[in-house]
Amino acid sequence: METRAASAFINQFIEAYYLQHDVSKVLMMLDPQIRWSSVRCQRILNGKAEVEKMLTEAVNRKNYRIEVCEFKMEEIKEESNPFLVCYEIDALLIGENYQYSLTFFGSLTVEARESAFIIKEVYISMFQSEEQFNELLYKEMKDRKKRKQNERDYQDALYLKQVNDDLEVLTNNVPGGIFRCLDDEALTLLYMSDGFLKMLGYKRQEIKDQFDDSFRKMIDPRDRENIEQEVIQQMALGSTKQIEYRILHKDQRSIWVLDNGQLIEDPKGGYPSYYCIIIDITEEKKIREELNLALERYDIIMNQTNDVVFDWDILNDQLKYSRGLERIIPQTIPENNVKEFVFEAGHPLFHQADIPKLKRMLEKIKNKNSYVEEELRLQNSEHQYRWWRLRVSVQFDKNEQPIRAIGIIIDIDQEKQHSQFLLSRSQEDALTGIYNKMTAQRQIKSALASIDRKKFHALMIIDIDNFKEINDRLGHLFGDAVLSDIARRMKNVFRHHDIIGRIGGDEFIVFVKDMQDIESIKIKARQMLYEMHELQLNHDKQVPISCSIGIAMIPKDGDNFKLLFQKADQALYHAKKAGKNQYALYDESIINEYFGDTKVGSVVNEKIDSNENNKVLNGQLTEYVFRVLYNSKDLAEAIASILEIVGLQFDVSRVYIFESSHDGTYCKNTFEWCNSGIEPQIDYLKHVSYRDELGRNYIDNFNEDGIFYCADIHQLPEYHYNLVAKQGIKSMLQCAVMDNGEFKGYVGFDECRQNRYWTQDQIEALVFISEILSVFLLKNRAESILKQESTGLLDLLNNQNSWIYVIDPKSYEILFLNKKTSEYCQQAKIGMRCYHVFMERTSPCPFCPLKRLFESKESQNDEIYIPTFKVWVDVDATCVRWKGKEAVMLSCRDINRYKQK
Incomplete structure (x- = not known):
């Protein structure tokens, strides 16, 4: 082992650890199974991971630097491997407002591996020996009071600085703004965060110059008295307040803010201070107002319509409904056990004939139908049944089981009555109000299939005598009046369950049911002849008014409509041939014999008004x-x-x-x-x-x-x-x-x-x-x-808070711009192409909704960024007719705030 190389390695570690604080360089010198004990940790660390975490945290929170004054290292013995190196460092610990002299004692266990070295253990201490520790401890105890006080002052200073630093970061980054003001008349401002100034657009000096640091002057004059009263009321309940008011912005507008504040007393006895956080709620306020207006409109609509909206929780069998239901029915529908209430035996809420429809709807819901609809009758407070249409949309859980039914009950009573009226009109003759030919024939055939054969019935054909002469001499309108009068008189002669119809211009048919004998049928025929006589006397004209009647008996002459009609028609022929103004019964054995009352004759004296003297050309x-x-x-x-x-x-x-x-x-x-x-x-x-x-x-x-x-x-x-x-x-x-x-x-x-x-x-x-x-x-x-509607439509479009414009779908030329669009995009003119003006393109946009609009024939909705407006918009594209030609209207609403969220 080379002693010089080992010494250089140790020096590199001391420099990397104490001077450079280079964590990565230190870690490269450590054994993966390193054991580390130092003044920075309260336990022995094992392995590089724990050491790396400790070193990284120490570097991140370091607010001082170490300056090494002297480094001493023991001599390295070459024969030992691994070898122990002890060292001593005299250093200065330098902070922002302090400087201390320190001595570090340490030892390293180093192992030589081929041409490299690696540290296996690190120990760092502030004491060279146990005796030194005891000596220092004794000295510490001796000067304890003084040092403790100094340490407390130091810690307090450090803590206060940290708090101030943290508070500064917090106040400058919290959403909205923070300010502090005195609880005096002017609400004198003592502190304003950067967020506060940014929100209102002012600089600190501008607030001082313009408002004399008075927060009260910054409040919208419309709200000053109200919020003062509100603060007094809230302070009476505690020391915190939460109020909404308007505050003046630098750009001459007022913004709505939410003020959350707390009153803090002055320990020296001066004015208390409000510490407040304000948040800009202008957009939220606008949305709330729009929502309130929408809810108010919804309430107005629901109060003006008879329609009822309901929500049925199927699993819990609970019902919620709009209050309109209380106006429809006298009963109070319970919120629970709805099915039991509806299907209760003999319950008058629904018409009994419609209960199967309700059960059919429930069965469809059970069979996973997402939409069901039926027309039902509900009893109202006047105990009358009215028609309603019940529409229900069903929600299902992940197992496709129905869990909720949301629906609407729509008043269709007038529609139903009108439908029934139209049905009645389709069955009636327009002039006389009795059955028309097809309906009369269908009704008679149906009656023939169910008649009581033990009773007498008859089919009569009634024809007006000389009706052409009436029309020719007095006009068709007079003739129509005569026919209407005859039909009215027929209703008086025959009973409500007899079938009366008009089968030709002046020809009627009657099916007389359930008579006791033939004589009673003859009496009805004679009554009809008498009514015609009365009709002529009332009109008192020179054209006689009478009728002839042919009668076929049932079941004697048959029970088939076609056969009976033929026989009644033959009897009518013979009545006409016999001199008119009489009736005849069909009988094969005495077909040429005529039956009838004495002929009724009348003379009409008064002539019709004419234009003979008017000489009107x-x-x-x-x-x-x-x-x-x-x-x-x-x-x-x-x-x-x-x-x-x-x-x-x-x-x-x-x-x-x-x-x-x-x-x-x-x-x-x-x-x-x-x-x-x-x-x-x-x-x-x-x-x-x-x-x-x-x-x-x-x-x-x-x-x-x-x-x-x-x-x-x-x-x-x-x-x-x-x-x-x-x-x-x-x-x-x-x-x-x-x-x-x-x-x-x-x-x-x-x-x-x-x-x-x-x-x-x-x-x-x-x-x-x-x-x-x-x-x-x-x-x-x-x-x-048209002029009023055109003016009203233009006003409506110009007052919309949306960018609205109309374009030619073929050329993309602009045909119309509303006021807001013209103001935002002043370069836009009628005749320009929309993609050039709004999207800054030279060709149609690839995402243009027009293509989808004409493919599906349904309105399209999309979110698009418009460079000219510099906003994201929600676009509705709809086909319209503009000046008689096919066009497309696009309505764009600002959704920038939602996109930002």
Whole structure:
């Protein structure tokens, strides 16, 4: 072993450990199984890993340096391997504010391995021997009091410095800002962290110069008094406060902050101090306000709708629902044991006929259907059943077992009633309100399959005599009125369970059920003939009104509809041939014998009103009306003039126009002309409810040509009669105003002096004039609405807190920019390409949602970074029609804060 090399190795260790504090270099000189004991550790370390951890921690927390003054090492003996080396180091321990002289004693066990050395054991101590330790201990005890005090002062100084350093790091890095202020009137600022200054945009000197170090002056004037009161209330309960208020920012805006503070008393008796942390909650406040508004809107919507939202916990059989359910049903549905409550025997909540539907829904849920829907009837507080649609979406656990059902109950009672009404209308004859041909035939066939053969039944065919003459002489509208009156009288003659239908223009069919004998069937036929006689007397016209009836008996003449119809038709033929105005029963043995009552004869004296004295040239009048409307600059003035001309030419009491409201629930008298001596009604008819005053479906009064003709208002339903009778009306004619098949109101002509029967020529002229008026009026109203909607839509888009723009999907040219987009991107103009202006590209973006939009035909949503705005946005892309062409609207919302989170 070379002594010089060993000595050099020891010197390298001393330099690396004491002077350089080079952990990696020290570790390279150690045996993997090194044993280490030193003043830095309280136990013997074994192995490089433990030594490395100790050395690294010592280096990381070092806040001093060691300066070696003298190094002494014992002589190395060459014959021993491994060999022990003892050394002594005199050094200076130098800190920021102190300096101490120290002596280190140590020993190293070193082993020579070929041409290298490795340390197997390290021992470092502050004492050279046990005697020295005892001597120092004695001296320590002697000077204990003084040294202990010095040490305490030193430790306190070190601790205080560490605390101050830590506090400085904490205050400058804590989210938000920290400040300290006196509890005086000005809230004088004593300390402000960097975060505090950064949050408000000021420098320390600026706060001193602008606010005179008064935190109170920095608070938004709107909040000063409120927070002072709030602080007083919170301080009465303790020494801490938590308040929200606005504080002035350097850029002239106010920001919302959350202030968490504590009041600390001054030990010297001065003003206490508030130590506070403030956090900027402006965005959070905005989101909370938006959420509150959204919740408020949701509450308003839920309070205004009859729909009910519910959440059923299937596993625990617990139910939560919106308060709208309490308005629907009188019972309180329990939150637990829901199924037991719903399916309780005899429970009136659901209609018993719908209980199987409920069970079917539960079975579908059990069979893993994620969506189920049914239409059910629920009993309301008035003990009436209303129709509701129940829609349920089901959630499943990882084992695909249903755990939760979330659904909505939608009021469809009006829809259901309307559907049933439409079904009824599809089965009824539009003019007379009785069954149409197909429905009557289907109903009779069904009745024939279940009749009681021990009773008597009959199939009657009723045909109006000389009906063509009535139409030719008095007009089709008069003929329609006669047919309607006949149908009404048939309902009076026959019973509600008899089947009555219209099978042709002037031909009716009746299936009479469950009569006691043939004579009772004959009585019904005679009653019908008498009703026709009464009808003629009421009209008192010179055209006779009567009917002929053919009857086939059941089961005598058969029980097959086709056969019975043929026999009844043959009987009708013979009744006609025998002179009309009578009935005939089918009988093969006496087919030529006729049965009937005495023929009823009548004379009609009064002639129909005509335009004989009016001398109205319809073509010239309609041409004049069109020319006045077409050339008019003031449509209202032109319409008023035309109503007067038409009223005078046709000599009516009143001419008027009613327009329907936007939602079709009521109508309003918008134009009126009254003849001499007729009281105006327009001021009393500003809001006439179709449902409450005119009946729910007022349009049903109009025939297929859009005409509602009533020669005598006594024929009207009571609710309608009460409305028109107080206006002095005796007869009325109305022409519907239609827009693309939608009922928009009507033009009307009232006669208040006598019942009036309009001729076909008069009706055709008035209908044509009404249509001309309707076209111009609807055009004018549509233009006004379109202008309002266009202005409203533009205002809506410009006031959105989103970047909204419309582009041509083919050329990517910008067609529209809302206000916010124009302000953020002032270089953007109509006609520019969106990818160039917003995305700073020369070609369409590869991630553009337009392609997916036109492939799926559904709106697209994506998150995109827009360089021009320098923000991440949530983009909704939707197909729209812009100025009559296909376009795409993109709505972009700022999501930068979420992306940052």
